[in-house]
Amino acid sequence: MIPLDFSYFRPTTLEEALDILSEEGMIPILGSTDVVVKLRARRLKPKGVVDLKAIEELHSFSFSKEEGMVIGAAVTMNELIEDHPEVKENYPVFYQAIKKVGAYQTRNRATVAGNIGNSSPAADSVPPLLTYNAKLKLVSKEGERTVELKDFFTGPGKNILKQGEIIHSIIVPYEGPSIGMYYKLSRIKAVDLSTIGVALTVIDPDGKRDIRIALASVAPTPIRVFEAEDFIRGKELTPEVVDEFAKIVQKNTSPITDTRGTKEYRYEMAYVLPKKILRELGLYEEVS
Amino acid sequence: MVIKFTINGDEMEVDVKPNETLLDVLRNKLFITGPKEGCGNGECGACTVIYNGKPVNSCLILAPEADGAEILTVEGLTKDGKLHPIQEAFIEENAFQCGFCTPGFLMSTKALLERNPNPSREEIVEALSGNLCRCTGYDTIIRAVKKAAEKMGARS
Ligand SMILES: Cc1cc2nc3c(=O)[nH]c(=O)nc-3n(C[C@H](O)[C@H](O)[C@H](O)COP(=O)(O)OP(=O)(O)OC[C@H]3O[C@@H](n4cnc5c(N)ncnc54)[C@H](O)[C@@H]3O)c2cc1C
Numbered sequence: 495m496i497p498l499d500f501s502y503f504r505p506t507t508l509e510e511a512l513d514i515l516s517e518e519g520m521i522p523i524l525g526s527t528d529v530v531v532k533l534r535a536r537r538l539k540p541k542g543v544v545d546l547k548a549i550e551e552l553h554s555f556s557f558s559k560e561e562g563m564v565i566g567a568a569v570t571m572n573e574l575i576e577d578h579p580e581v582k583e584n585y586p587v588f589y590q591a592i593k594k595v596g597a598y599q600t601r602n603r604a605t606v607a608g609n610i611g612n613s614s615p616a617a618d619s620v621p622p623l624l625t626y627n628a629k630l631k632l633v634s635k636e637g638e639r640t641v642e643l644k645d646f647f648t649g650p651g652k653n654i655l656k657q658g659e660i661i662h663s664i665i666v667p668y669e670g671p672s673i674g675m676y677y678k679l680s681r682i683k684a685v686d687l688s689t690i691g692v693a694l695t696v697i698d699p700d701g702k703r704d705i706r707i708a709l710a711s712v713a714p715t716p717i718r719v720f721e722a723e724d725f726i727r728g729k730e731l732t733p734e735v736v737d738e739f740a741k742i743v744q745k746n747t748s749p750i751t752d753t754r755g756t757k758e759y760r761y762e763m764a765y766v767l768p769k770k771i772l773r774e775l776g777l778y779e780e781v782s
Numbered sequence: 783m784v785i786k787f788t789i790n791g792d793e794m795e796v797d798v799k800p801n802e803t804l805l806d807v808l809r810n811k812l813f814i815t816g817p818k819e820g821c822g823n824g825e826c827g828a829c830t831v832i833y834n835g836k837p838v839n840s841c842l843i844l845a846p847e848a849d850g851a852e853i854l855t856v857e858g859l860t861k862d863g864k865l866h867p868i869q870e871a872f873i874e875e876n877a878f879q880c881g882f883c884t885p886g887f888l889m890s891t892k893a894l895l896e897r898n899p900n901p902s903r904e905e906i907v908e909a910l911s912g913n914l915c916r917c918t919g920y921d922t923i924i925r926a927v928k929k930a931a932e933k934m935g936a937r938s
Contacts, residue, residue, distance in 0.1 A: 495806055502783070502800035502846040523844075530803065530842045531823050543800070545847055572836070597912020598890070600824060602836040603843070685825060685912055 496533045501542040506549060508662075512635045514544050516658035522546050524568055525603035527596070528612045552662070557584065562667040567607035567660070571595055571619075574606070584668055587695045588622040591676035595619065597685045607661040610646065613653045613715070614687075620647075620716040621693035622676055624708035628666045634659035647715035670698040675771045679763060681754060687711075689755040692767040696775070705739075707768060712747035712760050719746045722768075731778035740768040785849035789814065790858030798845035805829045805840040807848075808855065816856035816885040820914070827913030830886035831855050837893040839912075856885035859892065867933040868892055868926075877926035879917035886913045891927050900931055 503520075505511040514520055519541030523529045526545075532538040546552055552568035557580040565574065571592045574581050582589040595601055595609070595618050609619045610630070620643070628643040635658055643664075646653050655661075674695035680686035691710035698704060705726050708718040722742040729735045749760035772778055786795050789812070798807055808814045808831070817840050820826035824839040831840045832854040859866040868891050871877070878884045887910065894901055894909040901909065906927045907920075915923060 496801040496803070498801055500800055502844060504846070504849070525842075526844060526847065527824060527839075527842050530844065533801075534822060543844070545844075547847070596824070597827065598893075598909050599827060599830055599837050599839045599912040602833075602838050683911075 496530070498533055498536060498539060500533075500540050502545065503542060504545045504548050508549055508551060508633065511544055511546060511549060512633065512658060512660070514542070515660065516635045517541075518657060520544055520658075522611070522660050524605040524608040524611075525570060527600055527604045528608060546660070554663075557581075557668075559668050562665060565606055565664040565666070567662055567664075568605060571601040571604050571606065572598070575601075584672075585622070585626055585666060586672060587625060587674040587676050587693050588619070588666070591618045591622045591678070591691070591693060594676065594678045594688075600685070606664055610643070610664070611653070611655070611661055613647055613649075613651050615650050615713060615715055616687045616691070616711045617716060618676070618678060618688055618691055618710060621691055621708035621710050621718075622674075622695065623664070623666065624716060624718040625674070625693050625695035625706035626666050626672075627669070628664055630664055631662045632659050633662040638662065640665070644718055649714045669704075670701070672697045673699050673775060675775060677767050677771055679767070687754060690749075690760050690763045690767065692764075692771060694768060694771045694775075696777070707743055709743070709747065709764065711754070712749045712764050714748070717746065719743050721746060731772065733778065733780055736769055736772055736778050739772075740765045743768045783846055785846055787848050787850060788852045790854060796845075800844060800846055802845040803841050804831075804833075804843040804845055804848045804853075807845045808840060808853075814855050814857055818882055818885060820882070825914070826883070827886040827890065828883050830889045830913065832889050832893055835893075835896075837890050837912075854889070854892075856888050859888060866892075868895070868930040871926045871930035871933055872923075875922045875926035875929055877918060877922040878915075883913060883915045883917075887915065887923060891930060894927070895931055895934060899935060901927070903928075 503514050521540045523543045547568050552566045554566040557563045606619045609617045631640050677692045678688045679690050688711045693708045695706045710716045722739050726739045744765040747764045749757040751757045784797050818828040820828035822841050824842045829841040830837050890913050906924050
């Protein structure tokens with residue numbers, strides 16, 4: 495029993511949902527994996543929760559090279575990695591990160607929209623999405639707008655959503671084949687939030703070779719480090735270039751100490767991991 | 783509010799409150815006590831049930847969300863007083879000591895073997911990573927899952 499009184503709504507149309515959500519104190523829920531934990535800890539005290547899962551259009555998924563991938567808010571993480579082979583094929587770094595969220599049970603409920611809506615600096619789905627230039631379609635009673643994911647977060651647990659506004663879908667452009675890695679360091683291998691998460695994506699590895707990098711759990715929000723990307727663009731991947739790249743990534747972090755790790759450790763790993771990933775991808779060799 | 787769901791094959795109507803979890807309702811209203819409350823935060827897996835065909839933590843589901851759902855708990859594994867092959871395998875391999883985590887492990891195993899009848903050790907470990915056991919050290923559990931896979935393969 496959750497020591498709190500609130501009401502529950504399960505609208506079947508978007509219009510109805512947005513109507514209820516426009517009222518102060520109403521919050522949306524999808525997999526409720528974050529929400530129930532927070533309710534129980536009384537870290538959330540809503541007047542009511544609005545379950546979006548009965549709204550058919552939020553369960554849609556589509557992919558095409560022209561339009562990219564469009565993930566409806568209510569699609570679960572396991573649906574993404576088990577039912578849609580396009581995800582692994584075209585967005586391998588995102589696929590790897592999703593597989594590392596929680597346990598199998600968690601992913602049967604958890605959604606990417608909920609991960610983004612929760613706006614934790616540790617959200618594992620976010621760094622890869624940042625490297626793939628993801629956008630969000632937001633809807634409210636007032637209308638809809640599309641925003642860049644990189645402009646969505648404003649602090650730990652904070653974002654630009656207004657009361658009554660929800661994530662309708664996540665749009666991930668297709669910019670060509672990609673390789674890369676999501677490296678998640680956590681205290682235990684099974685179920686744990688990231689001490690640090692690094693997504694390194696290489697778009698068009700055999701052509702223009704565009705290297706992109708984004709990190710979780712090293713700043714108040716997940717971050718993408720454009721400065722490091724600009725530095726490495728077009729350069730041969732010599733040990734010196736890669737080292738400088740990693741130093742620029744590190745310089746852009748501002749980690750804190752918490753139960754999962756110290757700021758010194760995170761800072762060090764923000765330098766070690768980008769190099770390690772490039773090495774493991776076979777993109778450069780360290781000369782000893 | 784009154785919700786309707788199917789539990790272990792029986793259709794039921796229950797009066798629930800928004801601040802009750804599915805686990806609360808199963809245990810305290812329906813006296814289906816196979817699912818256990820360990821952490822209450824989705825970390826330990828003791829409350830795992832199969833929900834619309836998929837294993838989930840029943841402690842993280844608000845009771846009204848379960849309206850219309852089809853739910854299987856450990857109580858539904860036994861047919862006509864006969865243990866399920868997974869249960870037999872757990873007994874034969876001594877895959878439990880105190881037994882608190884066992885219903886959760888059985889449900890995760892059932893779901894795993896349904897989607898992958900012949901899992902590798904690695905696949906077993908991954909599928910069970912959301913279930914904690916503080917007694918066995920997991921080796922006997924992994925052996926039991928392998929054995930259950932063999933038994934079920936042999937039977938079908
Ligand atoms: C055991 C366990 C392990 C976990 N492990 C990880 C992990 O490894 N990595 C990780 O990143 N996370 C992890 N999490 C956190 C959580 O599972 C994820 O953040 C998940 O993606 C949340 O999705 P959900 O659908 O359950 O969201 P919900 O709990 O339903 O909602 C989360 C937040 O988003 C808001 N929200 C819901 N829908 C919308 C919408 N359409 N638009 C805008 N806001 C919305 C809610 O109001 C709430 O604030 C874990 C959680 C548990 C319980």
